[in-house]
Amino acid sequence: DVVMTQTPVSLSVSLGNQASISCRSSQSLLHSDGNTYLSWYLQKPGQSPQLLIYLASNRFSGVSNRFSGSGSGTDFTLKISRVEPEDLGVYYCFQHTHLPLTFGSGTKLEIK
């Protein structure tokens, strides 16, 4: 199985500052079709997860442009610029290049 390693486990950020979350996969997520099947989700307290980024760097409809995804191969990053109170929650990366599909263990974002 592809292991998705997220760092840090938790992150405390002041409002208005930038947050950065790393996700590393144990195998390359570049598919033979040329796509990189890596997505990011935010699970706010008491809610189901919501899609932020798909195909490593594409922002989902309605997602603030303060969220950006980058990376390739095995190393990926989610950046949140100008952190706002509604950004708090747990962030997960997810790969669907290889079966079984696997999530990272999550990064908890707290607001200072």
Next chain:
Amino acid sequence: EVQLVESGGGLVQPGRSMKLSCAASGFTFNNYDMAWVCQAPKKGLEWVATISYDGSSTYYRDSVKGRFTISRDNAKSTLYLQMDSLRSEDTATYYCARHPYPYYWYFDFWGPGTMVTVSS
């Protein structure tokens, strides 16, 4: 508006069975692959199973293969998860989620989840 609403969760004894349902609305259900994702209490997310738009193909994580069956009724716009031989480690909130395109298996919409507790 896309809506996914799970039902069927509750308390069940180890070794028994339970069937979850997910009622879909706001989109053409039979055009989309669908999935179940679970989350044990205070833990992270785990993909459970995926089914193709027409039900012809199914995929499972190893820990549920042979015990869980994902299925769908496109006429009723409903997704199912039949869970047999339940174990305490299956205790989790189960989310129904939509894959946006065939084989593009990220999740663009999620239901609110239904809680399954396996305990004697």
